[in-house]
Amino acid sequence: MGKPMIMGRKTFESIGKPLPGRETIVLTRDAGFAAEGVHVAHSWDEAVAKGAELAARMGADSVAVVGGAEIYALALPHVQSIFLTEVRVAPEGDAVFPDFDRSQFRETRREDHPKGPDDEHPFTFIDLERRP
Ligand SMILES: NC(=O)c1ccc[n+]([C@@H]2O[C@H](COP(=O)([O-])OP(=O)(O)OC[C@H]3O[C@@H](n4cnc5c(N)ncnc54)[C@H](OP(=O)(O)O)[C@@H]3O)[C@@H](O)[C@H]2O)c1
Numbered sequence: 533m534g535k536p537m538i539m540g541r542k543t544f545e546s547i548g549k550p551l552p553g554r555e556t557i558v559l560t561r562d563a564g565f566a567a568e569g570v571h572v573a574h575s576w577d578e579a580v581a582k583g584a585e586l587a588a589r590m591g592a593d594s595v596a597v598v599g600g601a602e603i604y605a606l607a608l609p610h611v612q613s614i615f616l617t618e619v620r621v622a623p624e625g626d627a628v629f630p631d632f633d634r635s636q637f638r639e640t641r642r643e644d645h646p647k648g649p650d651d652e653h654p655f656t657f658i659d660l661e662r663r664p
Pocket residue numbers: 539540541542543544546559560561562573574575576598599600601602603604606627
């Protein structure tokens with residue numbers, strides 16, 4: 533909340549609208565793409581520049597990257613922090629969070645959650661911070 537977020541065009545279309553309390557930057561190669569209430573970028577560098585500009589305007593200290601798989605792959609070499617949720621299940625799927633070198637990151641939080649009444653599976657929150 534309160535930050536700009538960069539997302540891929542497919543993720544945006546799966547949500548279908550801008551989320552409240554944030555600024556949405558949609559990354560697409562489609563020069564004709566437009567949607568109400570969102571910013572559009574056509575390259576990673578343009579998305580980051582727009583994110584930095586919006587963060588300054590919003591008084592935010594960071595820009596969030598919220599997927600999907602293609603956009604995580606673009607972002608991973610550049611990110612400072614990763615907020616990972618590991619869900620204890622192995623479903624079939626066609627979009628996969630990319631492999632990355634965990635040794636480049638220091639774990640700053642690990643919180644195991646058993647399956648609660650509203651959950652389908654147990655899960656773990658893991659915060660990672662890039663090593664200097
Ligand atoms: N679990 C999670 O944390 C999480 C988070 C988000 C999404 N998801 C899921 O992930 C799936 C979508 O992931 P995805 O990998 O298929 O798609 P995506 O990353 O959301 O979007 C891919 C699109 O981004 C654009 N794009 C990619 N690289 C680009 C570049 N270098 N420059 C400009 N535009 C670029 C292209 O849009 P155009 O085709 O328009 O050019 C591409 O088709 C959905 O099922 C969603 O629900 C999961």
